[in-house]
Amino acid sequence: RVKFGIVVSSILICGSLGTMAGGNAIIVAVIIPVAAAVRLTPPTVAALMMTAGSVGLFTGPFTPSTVTILSLGGLSYPDYLLYVGLPMSAVTLLAGWIMAGRIQKMTEGKLRYDVDLSEKPKEDLSAAQQRRRKLSALAFAATIIVMAVVGVVIKAGFSFAIIVMLLVALMTGLVGGLRPTQILQALYHGCGRLVWMFILYWLYNPILELMDGLHAYQGLLEYTQPLLEGISPAWLCFSIFAFNIIGHVPGAAVAQMTFTHKIFGPMLMAAGVPPQGTTAVLLASSQVDWFGPFPSSDMFGQMGLAQST
Incomplete structure (x- = not known):
């Protein structure tokens, strides 16, 4: 189930944002502790993210490859999904899922994440803080969904993904109670890792x-x-x-x-x-x-x- 969750979340985030590096960078902080809890090895997680992120880019409505291929091939987006995007995604997912299983068997007991969840202190959050966390998560998901629909309707190019990422960060941060300066600092910190x-x-x-x-x-x-x-x-x-x-x-x-x-x-x-x-x-x-x-x-x-x- 954890492997399935990694695949689904990576497909959705990479397909929505139009970038594999940026999309998986957002969710990897959540994926690694969960993967460590069920003893998935780092190479297995890398294979799953690579496979699922690729599928997201194959099928996303305004990813660079989709936008370019629609203009070159002359197909509509539904026809592209039916004849090209979904078939290639199915083959990629099947091969990636099988290889992730083989990689896990080869590396289990040899490689692991240095994450000990039992030592992590439990956060004592008030009811207001818990509510704000839930609202920020909803704002994150809702903003991505709305912007994805807008991108399909207006037939946006892949540069639209930059607007999506900035708007998602802004909305999530504001709903989560962060000041604009704190949001910018978080953006600088995240971008610095991938410069x-x-x-x-x-x-x-x-x-x-x-x-x-x-x-x-x-x-x-x-x-x-x-x-x-x-x-x-x-x-x-x-x-x-x-x-x-x-x-x-x-x-x-x-x-x-x-x-x-x-x-x-x-x-x-x-x-x-x-x-x-x-x-x-x-x-x-x-x-x-x-x-x-x-x-x-x-x-x-x-x-x-x-x-x-």
Whole structure:
């Protein structure tokens, strides 16, 4: 049940906020003590958060990948979920759940969280403080739900997630009795832990600009295009998928998705691949490399949050 709770909470928070690092960073403070109580190991928690956070990004209405893929593939959001998002999420969840179980068996008794809940002093809260805690939790959930609905209605881009996170922090803090200065201090403290990840993604931009300016992908396409001509649509889709795994850009799924559509989109259309198939290729080829075979910043991010190695 704890594993199921971790998966559900991670899917909801990451899908609502449109960020795996930020979403799981919010809930990990609650997850770790609960996981420690039932003796889940850090690698198991990292695997569950990585799997569930990915599913949240596959299915969230205004996550970067969803917004980009809807504009490139030409599908509506319900069609995207039906033909692409939910099928890939089901495969990802099944594989992640099985591997989390295997990881738990391999690491149980060897790795553990250094959390002793029995030594934690019990807080003596007044009725007013308990009520305020419950109200702040409700404000947190209600704000996310309302903003998610608003995002779907107005077809917001992934930058809308920044507004969502700031508004959620403001509403939760105010209802919880914090002053604006205290809310800002809490934001600074939380952001400070992940500033390295922000710098990492920021440094990706010059690399992507250089690759685009040098026409690296276009040159590779000119070399491989004769090899792809005449094959069936199914094998063409698989070849593009395999190409993106080998030549993936870690942590830059949106950029890779855009490059793939720009380079291989006309070829897929000429081969008679329907929009649903093209969208599936774009999503799979830009997201599946999160799980290997090469290490990625997303892996390290979730390992760090889960205190894993």
